Amino acid sequence: MNERTHVIRFANVEQTFGRDDGSAVTALEEVTFDIGRHEFLAVLGPSGCGKSTLLRLIAGLIFPTRGTVSIYNMAVTEPRDEIGIVFQRPTLLPWFDVLGNVTFPLRHKYGRVSAADKARARDLLALVGLSDFASKRVDELSGGMQQRVAIARALLLDPDILLMDEPFSALDALTRDEMGFELLRIWSERPKTVLFITHSIPEAVLLADRIIVMTPRPGRVREVIDVNLARPRSIATLSEPAFNALANHIRGQLFTRVVA
Amino acid sequence: MPSPTISAVSSSPASSPEAKTQIDAANSAGKPGRPGVWRTWADRLAPAAAFIVLICVWEGACRLFRIPSYLLPAPSAIVIAGLNVTPAQWVGNIGATLRVALMGYVVAIAVSIPLAVALVSSRLLSRTLYPMIVIVQSTPIVAIAPIIVVTLGASDLPRVFITFLITFFPIVVSTVTGLMATPEELIELSRSLRAGRVREMLHIRLPFAVPFIFSALKISTTLAVIGAVVAEFVAAERGLGFFIMFSTSFFKIPQAFAGLAVLVALSLVLFRLCSLAQRWFVPWSLPKSER
Numbered sequence: 001m002n003e004r005t006h007v008i009r010f011a012n013v014e015q016t017f018g019r020d021d022g023s024a025v026t027a028l029e030e031v032t033f034d035i036g037r038h039e040f041l042a043v044l045g046p047s048g049c050g051k052s053t054l055l056r057l058i059a060g061l062i063f064p065t066r067g068t069v070s071i072y073n074m075a076v077t078e079p080r081d082e083i084g085i086v087f088q089r090p091t092l093l094p095w096f097d098v099l100g101n102v103t104f105p106l107r108h109k110y111g112r113v114s115a116a117d118k119a120r121a122r123d124l125l126a127l128v129g130l131s132d133f134a135s136k137r138v139d140e141l142s143g144g145m146q147q148r149v150a151i152a153r154a155l156l157l158d159p160d161i162l163l164m165d166e167p168f169s170a171l172d173a174l175t176r177d178e179m180g181f182e183l184l185r186i187w188s189e190r191p192k193t194v195l196f197i198t199h200s201i202p203e204a205v206l207l208a209d210r211i212i213v214m215t216p217r218p219g220r221v222r223e224v225i226d227v228n229l230a231r232p233r234s235i236a237t238l239s240e241p242a243f244n245a246l247a248n249h250i251r252g253q254l255f256t257r258v259v260a
Numbered sequence: 261m262p263s264p265t266i267s268a269v270s271s272s273p274a275s276s277p278e279a280k281t282q283i284d285a286a287n288s289a290g291k292p293g294r295p296g297v298w299r300t301w302a303d304r305l306a307p308a309a310a311f312i313v314l315i316c317v318w319e320g321a322c323r324l325f326r327i328p329s330y331l332l333p334a335p336s337a338i339v340i341a342g343l344n345v346t347p348a349q350w351v352g353n354i355g356a357t358l359r360v361a362l363m364g365y366v367v368a369i370a371v372s373i374p375l376a377v378a379l380v381s382s383r384l385l386s387r388t389l390y391p392m393i394v395i396v397q398s399t400p401i402v403a404i405a406p407i408i409v410v411t412l413g414a415s416d417l418p419r420v421f422i423t424f425l426i427t428f429f430p431i432v433v434s435t436v437t438g439l440m441a442t443p444e445e446l447i448e449l450s451r452s453l454r455a456g457r458v459r460e461m462l463h464i465r466l467p468f469a470v471p472f473i474f475s476a477l478k479i480s481t482t483l484a485v486i487g488a489v490v491a492e493f494v495a496a497e498r499g500l501g502f503f504i505m506f507s508t509s510f511f512k513i514p515q516a517f518a519g520l521a522v523l524v525a526l527s528l529v530l531f532r533l534c535s536l537a538q539r540w541f542v543p544w545s546l547p548k549s550e551r
Contacts (some may be wrong), residue, residue, distance in 0.1 A: 059452050079452040087445040093469050094544045104328065108463050109453045 004033035007161065007193045008058055012067035015053050020257075026218035027053045031067070033212060033221055038191040042198055042208035044250065047239075050219030051197045055163045057145075058195060059083055070159070086152030088166045090146035092138040092153075098125065099134040102152045124152040127186055137187070144175040155190060162192040166199065180206055184233060201247050201254075206233060213253050223253055312465065314380045325365060333514035344519030349503075354522065355434040356499035357488045360416060361530070365425020372428045373473065374436030398413040402490055409495040419496065423487030434476035438469025471545040474538045481530035500526070 005235055015028040025168045027050040035041045043051050057069045060079040068075045092101045103113045104122040114219060125131055126216050128148040138234060147167060154162060167183075170174045180203055187194060204211045211225045229237055264404065269387040315335050322334035340413055375393075379386045405422050412418035440466045492501025500523045507516035545551050 014474070058450070059448070061448055061451055079454050081453070083452060085449060085452060087448075089443065089445060091443045091445040091449070092444075093464075093467070095470075095542070104463075105449070105453055107461055108455045111459070139544075220293060 005037050007037050007039075007072060008035040009070045009073075009209050010054075010057075011027045011070070012033075013057065013064045013069060014066040015050065015057065020066070028064075029218040029220050031219065031221055033224060035193055035195060036209075037092070038185065038193055040194045040196065040207060040209045042196045042204035042211045042216060044198060044201065044204045044211055044224075044254075045214030046199065046216045046217065046252070046254065047149070050213040051199075051214060052165055052174050054114040055085070055165050055195060055197060058163060058225070061083060081157055082159045083161045083163060084157065084159035084164070086147070086154045086164045086167045088170055090138075090143070092146055092149055094138055096132065097135050097137055098149055099140060101149050103157055103158050104132070104153060121152070121156060124155050125149075127155070127189060129151045129182070142175075143171050146177055147171065147179065151183070151186065155186075161191055163193045164194065164196045166197050168203070169198070169200070170207040176200075181234070183207065184231075185250070188232065202238070205229070205243055205246050206237060207248070211250065213250060226248065271507055279501045300314060311353065316476060320442050330511055330513045333517055337514040338517040338521065340520070345515065345518065350397060352498055352512070353500050353503045353519070354526065355503065356496070357485070357492065357523070358437070358526065360419045360423055360491060360499065361484040361488040361526075363416065363462065364422045367424045368427035368431055368480065368484070369477070371424070373435055374430035376439060376469075377466070379432070379436055380439040380465070380502075381457070393429065393432060396425065401425050401487070405490055406476035406493045414495060417492035422491040422494075423484055426487035426490065426512055427483045430479050430483070431476040432475070434472045435469050438472030439465045442468040472543050474542070474545060478531055478534045478538075481534050482527045485530065489523065529550070 010031050010033050010075060010130045013028055013031040016024045017026050018028045030145055031050075031054070043054060043197055053062070056072070057064055058076065060076045060083075063069075063076070071080065071082075093104060099118065099121055100107075103117055106117050107113050122134060124133070128151055130145060130148055130196070133141065133145065135238055140147065142151065147170075150167070151191065161204060168179045171179060184207060196204070205227055208212055208227050211227060212221055213225065214220065214221045225246065229240065229246075278448055316387050319335050322332060322337075327334075333341070375389070379389060395426055401422060405418075409418045410420055412421060439461075445467075446464050447460065455463070488499065489501035489504075492499040495501040504516045504519040504523075507513070507519060539546060539551065
């Protein structure tokens with residue numbers, strides 16, 4: 001497992017943000033880890049541990065105060081096309097139909113959408129299970145369906161890397177479980193390097209190859225856990241002893257006091 | 261400001277027909293076949309009926325208590341006074357007010373929306389211009405209207421400018437609010453695509469501001485009419501504002517009321533047209549119940 005080639009590398013990354021009153025907050029401190037090619041990495045931690053900062057660093061939306069974030073051994077100095085992002089809220093555009101939302105990144109970047117692009121968008125809608133909804137208005141869709149549209153939108157430019165910032169945390173519990181399995185299916189059909197941010201322990205264990213457990217304020221890597229559960233994973237995975245043992249272990253990690 | 265109440269009245273019958281049908285179904289169980297037809301009609305006619313009752317009470321009170329027409333003319337007296345004014349006079353006065361109001365309104369839109377975009381795009385501009393805009397808004401326009409007329413001379417220009425001053429502020433404020441209300445995630449998405457600030461504004465921020473802009477445009481239709489009338493009070497030889505002033509100064513109070521009624525009707529029509537434009541061009545910007 002350790003022989004995998006890394007796609008994303010964090011090396012001693014420190015991130016501080018200036019506040020309006022002049023003081024600084026350290027969001028991340030000495031963060032070092034790699035993400036391998038087509039690896040599914042979950043980042044788990046309480047609120048305020050800088051999880052979303054990790055995502056924004058990879059996306060090139062912000063740059064580290066110290067250390068480097070690199071993709072394919074190149075330091076990230078600007079936003080990159082080969083990254084798809086799915087946010088906690090679907091944030092679809094109400095003035096476009098579903099297909100228009102999926103093709104929006106192309107329209108936004110190049111100003112036009114070709115017939116071939118639309119065909120590709122339809123394929124993606126089929127992939128996320130929304131073939132029949134291409135011309136629906138987005139406010140006619142449920143929250144889970146809207147998030148499927150957001151996933152299709154993130155996949156439009158065929159990115160190598162998929163960044164997901166608590167994508168299912170705004171959904172109800174049943175839809176959330178369903179979306180987890182859907183994501184695994186989509187990921188097996190379109191392998192991507194995935195960074196998946198969550199604060200749900202079962203979700204992280206079910207989905208990920210590895211889990212990074214973070215500490216809060218400042219965010220540090222507390223533990224990196226290999227999830228050696230067989231794939232493909234299914235509902236049966238949830239009742240495996242190894243699944244529960246791992247979840248319990250992480251729970252113990254998160255709920256003991258941090259010794260600095 | 262009459263517009264919010266007007267909008268509530270005019271939109272409520274359209275907004276909840278489903279809810280009413282359910283109530284009807286419950287209430288008219290004894291009338292199979294066409295449940296709720298009577299209720300639906302009652303619902304539609306209720307605003308008009310209330311208005312008619314009000315007019316009747318007004319008319320009755322004027323006759324019963326012999327209120328002199330220079331204090332409060334009866335509705336019938338107002339209608340008669342209105343009919344005594346020649347159609348050509350009406351058309352001339354309405355046309356003059358409408359022209360000033362619409363020109364001021366269009367100028368206000370043309371200035372306000374780009375100004376709002378500039379305010380949102382640049383922190384420096386925002387810090388420099390916003391206080392000035394607030395100062396202009398805080399100045400009682402009625403008080404400086406005579407000065408504006410002196411400065412800009414006797415033409416439509418001062419009247420359009422006064423209308424503009426009264427109209428532009430809500431549009432600026434609402435547009436800025438709308439542009440700032442864009443979800444942060446979409447801005448990040450735009451930046452991650454390196455689409456550029458212009459596309460970010462055109463493809464994301466401005467469309468997101470449309471519901472806010474239309475709220476302001478609706479309010480501003482009535483403000484534009486008010487602006488035109490204020491300008492006509494100060495300096496005009498035509499227009500509904502002038503007509504009301506003129507009628508009052510000759511103690512033709514019923515005629516002044518007729519002018520007022522036409523003015524209200526004009527505001528209502530403009531407000532309605534603006535609502536229809538929104539429903540026609542950008543239906544997604546309306547709440548689901550009002551589409």
